[in-house]
Amino acid sequence: xxxxxxACWLTQYEAARERLLAGGGKPAIASAEQIGGMTGxxxxxxxxxxxxxxxxxxxTMNMTLVEADSGWVVFMGIxxxxxxxxxxxxxxxxxxxxxxxxLGCSIQSALPEGRTYTTVELSVNIVRPxxxxxxxxxxxxxxxxxxxxxxxxxxxxEDENGKLYAHGTTTCMVxxxxx
Numbered sequence: 171x172x173x174x175x176x177a178c179w180l181t182q183y184e185a186a187r188e189r190l191l192a193g194g195g196k197p198a199i200a201s202a203e204q205i206g207g208m209t210g211x212x213x214x215x216x217x218x219x220x221x222x223x224x225x226x227x228x229x230t231m232n233m234t235l236v237e238a239d240s241g242w243v244v245f246m247g248i249x250x251x252x253x254x255x256x257x258x259x260x261x262x263x264x265x266x267x268x269x270x271x272x273l274g275c276s277i278q279s280a281l282p283e284g285r286t287y288t289t290v291e292l293s294v295n296i297v298r299p300x301x302x303x304x305x306x307x308x309x310x311x312x313x314x315x316x317x318x319x320x321x322x323x324x325x326x327x328e329d330e331n332g333k334l335y336a337h338g339t340t341t342c343m344v345x346x347x348x349x
Contacts, residue, residue, distance in 0.1 A: 176330040179306045183246045186218065186236040193220020197229055202347070210281035214238040231267050241280045241313035245272040248306045259299040265336045266294045269325050272311035273340040277321040280313050284347055287321060291341040298335050307335055319344055 200222045205213050216222040218235055228234055233247035245268055253264040270292050277287050300307060311325035321344050327336040 176305045179246065179308065179330050180248075182236055183234060183248065183306055186234050186246070190218060190220045190224060190234065195220030195222070195224050197226035198223035199225075205347075207283055209283050210278035210285070211238060211240055214243065214275060214279055225271075227267065228271075231264060233268055233271065235271075235275060236308075238275065238279055241276060241316075243272055243275040243279055243311050245275070245309045245311075246306050247309070249300050249302055249304060251302050254302065259301055260304070262294070262296055265296050265300075265327060266292065266338075268307070268309045268327060269294055269311075269336060269338040270340065272309035272325045273323045273338060274342060276311035276313045276323045276325070277316065277340070277342050277344070280316045280321075281344065285344055286347040287342040287344050289340055290343050292338065293340070294336060294338040296336045298333070300335055304329060304335075306330065314339075317344070 204222055215238060217224050231247060232250055233245055235243060236246045237244040247268045249260040249264060253260050255261045270289060274289055307327050307329055309325050309327045311323050314322040314324055321342045324339045326334060328334055
């Protein structure tokens with residue numbers, strides 16, 4: 171049985187997925203023509219609206235971008251049995267992917283048109299195990315620094331009660347997008 175806050179989070183997750191799909195969103199890679207002239211935040215908003223494709227791994231990992239503003243994003247993921255290790259807890263790779271997505275997008279959200287990024291360092295600390303019965307988990311990431319070549323961010327993965335499951339940081343290389 172879900173708590174009221176957990177039910178609210180599930181509603182937010184489902185609404186984000188419905189908005190994405192209603193806008194025509196599908197899993198694919200956006201072309202240079204599709205994202206040309208857009209800032210990083212505009213790209214994220216277009217993906218959330220289904221106007222641009224979203225990363226195919228979001229379906230595999232059962233996660234989606236639910237909030238985005240300049241220097242701040244929230245991804246929500248719902249761990250499933252397929253994300254578990256042989257001992258029945260969520261694999262560390264699931265947490266790492268959720269965190270890497272949130273951290274990277276918090277950096278992307280602050281980039282001007284024509285700039286992009288790639289992760290060069292990811293640090294993940296899992297402080298408590300999750301299972302498929304843990305319900306939705308949110309990775310909220312904030313930009314720490316955005317320079318001409320290097321950007322950093324930090325994030326926390328929490329449940330609906332604010333219980334910490336993991337936290338992480340990233341360093342990303344920032345560079346001009348190729349046509």
